[in-house]
Amino acid sequence: MGVNIRGRSFLTLLDYSPAEIRYLLDLAAEFKRLKAAGVEHKWLSGKQVVLLFEKTSTRTRCAFEVGARDLGMGVTFLDPGSSQMGKKESLADTAKVLGRMYDGIEYRGFKQSVVEDLAKYSGVPVWNGLTDDFHPTQMLADMLTVREEFGELRGRKLTFFGDARNNVANSLMVVCSKLGMHYCACGPKDLMPADWLVEKCRAVAEETGAVIEMTDDPAQGAKDCDVAYTDIWLSMGEPAELWAKRIEMLLPYQVNRELMAMAKPNAIFLHCLPSFHDRETTIGEEIYQKFGLPAMEVTDDVFLGKQARQFDEAENRMHTIKAVMYATLK
Ligand code: CP
Ligand code: NVA
Secondary structure (H helix, E strand, O other): OOOOOOOOOEOOHHHOOHHHHHHHHHHHHHHHHHHHOOOOOOOOOOOEEEEEEOOOOOHHHHHHHHHHHHOOOEEEEEOHHHOOEOOOEOHHHHHHHHHHHOOEEEEEOOOHHHHHHHHHHHOOOEEEOOOOOOOHHHHHHHHHHHHHHHOOOOOOEEEEEOOOOOHHHHHHHHHHHHOOOEEEEEOOHHHOOOHHHHHHHHHHHHHHOOEEEEEOOHHHHHOOOOEEEEOOOOOOOOOHHHHHHHHHHHHHHOEOHHHHHHOOOOOEEEEOOOOOOOOOOHHHHHHHHHHOOOOOOEOHHHHOOOOEOHHHHHHHHHHHHHHHHHHHHO
């Protein structure tokens, strides 16, 4: 039976079957081919989407905007300063109004319950563009990038080095378990994913043949690793006072040349971005002045090196988000 996700929201990959995830990856690859060949695909012309951002963004916002326009749709961008949501109007009322005007809603913000409520009250597909708990659209781009490199995903070992209970790490554990991969959460014991999520993923892994590993030993994380993945050490919404503590906890998990040398020789490096790999950002420079660190979660030599694929990954955000919008709205 063919996969059909028309009308569905995209809130967490826990709700999606392996076949549905593979279908979205195939569709994204097809959109990538069409775009490269210059073939127009305004297949959703006449539809309208709204993008709600309560946190900042470069890739996700641009991917939704370009993807929607390539599909022929109209796009409205709303940030907290320019809408009534939360301040003068409840979430439920906002969702009901947006559902009357738009065919689909993207939301980036804090609590996962907000994106779930938007879906509940709006009556149209809602896409999670990142919450404190999950970042599911990022996962499709990541998996497409790994697939482009290695072909088959099944059995590949992906290790996340760092804050292994952040939104990106949580979602990586979910997608790897769904796709029969070997996921390794590598970080300090206090920054490991929540038990409930590990249990859910382990149950999925039993069905798919995936392996879920957790370690606080960077060498163990790097062993047999095909994909070394990291993310910033302090996520949006976390207080800046935590920097000192995080640096102390996470420096042993920095992805640097020595760590990459312990992975498979043909391993690739991925990062959802943005990244603190040099001093070319305000925060990067502040951290250097305060702690003497020229890079945080990844060193510049790895970031600029031959194994790095983070810009392919960033491009793939657009093709995969386009696939999600198309499949749920067509
Ligand atoms: N990776 C990612 O979500 O990037 P943005 O924060 O720029 O959207
Ligand atoms: N963990 C990061 C991901 C950014 C795309 C954050 O939430 O800020």
